[in-house]
Amino acid sequence: MTAGQWTAVDDYFNTHLLGADPALDAAAEASAEAGLPAIAVAPSQGKLLYLLARTSRARSILEIGTLGGYSTIWLGRALPSDGKLITLEVDEHHAEVARENIDRAGLAARVDIRVGKALDTLPSVREDSPFDLVFIDADKPNIAEYFRWAVELSRPGTVIVVDNVVRGGEVADAGSEDPAVRGVRHLIELLSTEPRVEATALQTVGAKGYDGLAIALVTG
Numbered sequence: 573m574t575a576g577q578w579t580a581v582d583d584y585f586n587t588h589l590l591g592a593d594p595a596l597d598a599a600a601e602a603s604a605e606a607g608l609p610a611i612a613v614a615p616s617q618g619k620l621l622y623l624l625a626r627t628s629r630a631r632s633i634l635e636i637g638t639l640g641g642y643s644t645i646w647l648g649r650a651l652p653s654d655g656k657l658i659t660l661e662v663d664e665h666h667a668e669v670a671r672e673n674i675d676r677a678g679l680a681a682r683v684d685i686r687v688g689k690a691l692d693t694l695p696s697v698r699e700d701s702p703f704d705l706v707f708i709d710a711d712k713p714n715i716a717e718y719f720r721w722a723v724e725l726s727r728p729g730t731v732i733v734v735d736n737v738v739r740g741g742e743v744a745d746a747g748s749e750d751p752a753v754r755g756v757r758h759l760i761e762l763l764s765t766e767p768r769v770e771a772t773a774l775q776t777v778g779a780k781g782y783d784g785l786a787i788a789l790v791t792g
């Protein structure tokens with residue numbers, strides 16, 4: 573299997589299962605033009621988030637790591653018109669680009685972007701909890717701490733999704749000194765010992781390369 577094949581299969585699935593999407597295409601283009609890094613979820617992963625939110629009938633969503641709002645738009649679309657999504661972003665420029673993208677997608681009324689380090693802004697979202705779905709996609713060294721917060725802000729039935737847990741396969745290396753790998757390994761340890769969740773993790777390939785995500789259900 574080559575990266576070319578992964579991309580071809582992604583293109584094939586996306587053409588048939590996702591179709592044209594002017595608002596998301598515009599968000600991706602505006603983000604690239606504004607100089608944001610190309611680290612948003614892939615379209616098929618965005619749709620997975622959307623489907624998970626629909627499946628769990630989410631009315632309130634918390635996202636950690638907004639970038640240009642690409643995943644925010646997917647998640648925001650899954651909400652009913654009176655639903656709410658809070659997204660946390662440290663970079664004011666990213667947040668500004670996201671605001672425009674989310675506005676263009678017609679979701680401004682449902683989405684609240686809070687700027688600051690997530691560990692500083694998370695206490696402020698306690699009053700909006702419990703959330704029905706939490707998507708963690710920010711800096712990886714703090715990923716376990718974000719997961720702890722996600723569980724605190726959940727109820728039984730909440731779905732927690734954590735992106736980018738494979739780190740090019742290095743996650744299996746117990747000796748890695750990469751802070752992102754160590755952060756993810758800390759998360760996996762927490763997932764295996766936290767009695768209030770059941771979890772799994774999946775490796776993924778596609779146009780955006782090799783990576784993976786963890787999914788947890790809060791059970792107690």
Ligand SMILES: C[S@@+](CC[C@H](N)C(=O)[O-])C[C@H]1O[C@@H](n2cnc3c(N)ncnc32)[C@H](O)[C@@H]1O
Nearest residue numbers: 612613637639642643661662689690709710711
């Ligand atoms: C991978 S990107 C998010 C991609 C986005 N979820 C998507 O798929 O469209 C990670 C984002 O987290 C932000 N970030 C990094 N450290 C952060 C922190 N301590 N608190 C909040 N956001 C942070 C970065 O600025 C960046 O915009």
Ligand SMILES: [Mg+2]
Nearest residue numbers: 613709735736
């Ligand atoms: Mg990600």
